[in-house]
Amino acid sequence: MGNGLKLDKHPFLKNSFKTVTVRNIALTAPYMHNGLFATLEDVLAFYNLGGGAGMGLEVENQTLPDAPLDLSQQEMEDIIAFMETLTDVSEYEVGGD
Numbered sequence: 001m002g003n004g005l006k007l008d009k010h011p012f013l014k015n016s017f018k019t020v021t022v023r024n025i026a027l028t029a030p031y032m033h034n035g036l037f038a039t040l041e042d043v044l045a046f047y048n049l050g051g052g053a054g055m056g057l058e059v060e061n062q063t064l065p066d067a068p069l070d071l072s073q074q075e076m077e078d079i080i081a082f083m084e085t086l087t088d089v090s091e092y093e094v095g096g097d
Contacts, residue, residue, distance in 0.1 A: 015061045026084045040083060044076040 031037040037046065046052075052059035053066035071079075 022083055023086050024088060026087045040080045041076070044071070044079060048076065 026040065029038055029040075031040065031043045032046075037043045046055075047064070048069045048071045049055050050066040050068045051062055051064040053062045053064070054068055
C-alpha cells in the first residue's frame with residue numbers, strides 16, 4: 001500500500017516515494033534516501049553524472065535518465081546557492097540579550 005491506496009489497483013505506485021521539500025535543504029544533511037551524500041555538492045555531482053546508471057552502475061529502479069546533465073561548476077554552484085536561499089534560519093537562531 002502506498003499513499004493509502006492499494007497497490008493492486010494502482011501498480012504505478014510500486015517503488016514510489018513522496019518527494020520532500022527543498023526548504024531548509026542546507027540544514028538537512030546527509031542527503032538521498034539512504035544518507036549516502038554528506039554535502040549538496042556531492043548530490044549535484046551525482047546528478048550531473050546521470051545518477052548511478054550514468055556512472056555505469058546497475059540501478060534497478062532508477063527513473064533518472066542516465067545521460068549526464070553537463071552542468072558547469074558555476075551552474076552547480078548557482079543551483080546550490082539558490083537552494084541555500086530557501087533556508088529559514090529564524091527557527092534555528094538563538095535569541096540573545
